[in-house]
Amino acid sequence: MNIELTDLTRRFGRNQAVAGVTLEAGPGVFGLLGPNGAGKTSLLRMLATVIPPTSGRMLLLGRDPRSYERRREIRRRLGYLPQNLGYYPSFTVVEFVEYFALLKDMPPGRVPVAVAAAVERVDLGGKARAKLRTLSGGMLRRVGIAQAIVNDPELLLLDEPTAGLDPEQRVRFRALLRDLGQHATVVVSTHLVEDVGAACTEVALMDAGRIVFHGTPAELTARGAADGAGDSPLERGYTATLASARMTGTRS
């Protein structure tokens, strides 16, 4: 398993963002769904070793990130696209991706090829020398994806990766996700359930810091067959599961 979480929690002051998440995930594309404030981003930041958990146990790629050396080993094998991509406007696309390849300890000799490949994979070959300040929001998102995949990560964490992508790019991105998921664990946090349906092999639904569903997209779809609300079967499964979880939570 590339991700092993046991009763993981994270607090920000009095606010409990993640409340006892237990989860395992191996290679494949793992969708993380949930409403705003469900704790998806906090969970992803912990998986990215950006913030430590308040309590619980976490093993990433078989390593415990509490140790600095293990954390570095994880980070070398990690790709992370935050929800808000911070970028340096004066960098070119290639420089930005190269910068992060180097920060991920890639050997300098291999970096140019890896950067060119990553930029091509997100269809930005024609903009490789463009300054980031000149790119559209969708293109910037693709630059963010390129820096995340440049080291061919074993664990790829993508927070709202398709936000700002046009439909054609989104379709291509889903194909990329499926390819990456063949030998890496790809965790995709998104509001767009069609992305999950098209690309994910597993899906978890979070609400109020907890995992309220963990299964396949087909299993989630099945939950909405009776009384879910939404335009697609998966949306109906999403809303039905969420409503059911909230009702259970209210009763308890």
Next chain:
Amino acid sequence: MTTPAPRPVYTAARPVHVAPRLLYIEVRRNVTRWLLPLLAVAFWFDTYRTSAGYPALWGLRTQDLILHHVLPDLVPFVAAGAVWTGAREHRRNAADLVTGTAWPGWGRRVVCLGGALGWALLAYLGCVAIVLVTTAQHATWGGPPLWPVVTGAAEVIATCAAGFACAWFFPGRLAAPLIVIGVFLAQMAGFSLADSDSRLGLLSPATHVPPIDVGVFYPYLPDLSIAQTMFLGGVAAVAVGALGLPASSGGRRLRAVAAAVTVAGLGSAGTAAGLVGTAYQGTQGVVIPALHDAASDRPLAYSPVCQRAGGIPVCVQPAFTVYLPDTASALAPLLAGVAGLPGAPARLTQEATSCVTHVLGCTFGAEIATSGGTRALRFTIAQTPGFYGENLAAFGQQTMAAVAAVLVGGQVDDAGDVTADPAQLAVMAALLLDAGVPVITPAQADADDAGVAGPAPGSAAYAAYRRLAALPAAARHAWLAAHLAALRAGHITVRELP
């Protein structure tokens, strides 16, 4: 988006192999480069134009132009670039992105700082190169002292590191303007301390202004430069070390190294502060006993260059060769009048200035001494013709007043003031008037009018001075030849003057 290639397996690169490329990217994209045109304008407007009025003396130009013109112009720009760079992660909301990478935070910050520092040092060294090249085009003796260049580089590094660290720890919107204003005020404080007696002020390169002939007659005295470099290096080390102290900076070992760097910086800065506490003003500069090398007190060997003026050789140190013709011609009128008189100097020789605290305060010193059987008048060129607004006439007047004063038995103090009895003063004034020097009343001298102060109108000395000045030059010369020894001994009264 295309199908991925098979997963490549790589072993982690060592930071030392990755750092040069990261640094290249940082330098290439650092904001400080956009400040260079402004800096070039500031350099031209202040340093370059000022240098045109400076004597081509290596020590003076290197120390004064670099530490008191290049640095004050450069440092606020350096601070601005460093602050902008230091706040980048926060401003661009990139903290999560970079924290999730394998490189230790401290290393990342230091490389980022390197981007700003690279441009700052390039700008500084460019300015220094222009100063040195323009000096080399006109200098006639010696070479540049390196210590002021090193101290200046230390100030650039310290400012850059401190600005970066402040912005990284306090990345608010007001950080940049507040820190730049702080740097500006710190410089102003340095200049203010120059006028005070505070020894801590010596830690700022802005405080100490060298004498005009620094590094000409004696080796450049590096004591203060060493202390300043230690202090500034310490400040830089504290700033760089502090960047490695937060938990996000790396593992325990790395943070221990950062703590050691911080402590070493504090130690260096503290030691420098302690050393300047023991400093005292020596004849050739500020002496710090613990750093002082006795070899610095030995005069440098040189062969003077001479030119005859009124029949008397006027000799200067080769570094002042360019001023010799003007110096000789300025002194010629008086020297022609006193040549051959008993006790008149047979030679005028330039000596080192003894005043070392402030160029504008450096004044004149002269005395007649017997050297190798020759009576020589030693004079200083504290304010070279054309330097700091002093013109040749003023220099000539000052020097001729000293020559006349010591000839008649008076004394010239460090401020250029003459002490003489009334008869000596009357003779001195007559000689100067004959040489074309304006002789003014003591009241006019108090009002800083141009000229040399003579006797007060209405006094017996004034009447004697007017009487003596009205004599033909030959008659005056003959009287002086007969009575100069008695006049110098103070045995001639005003009434006995012709």
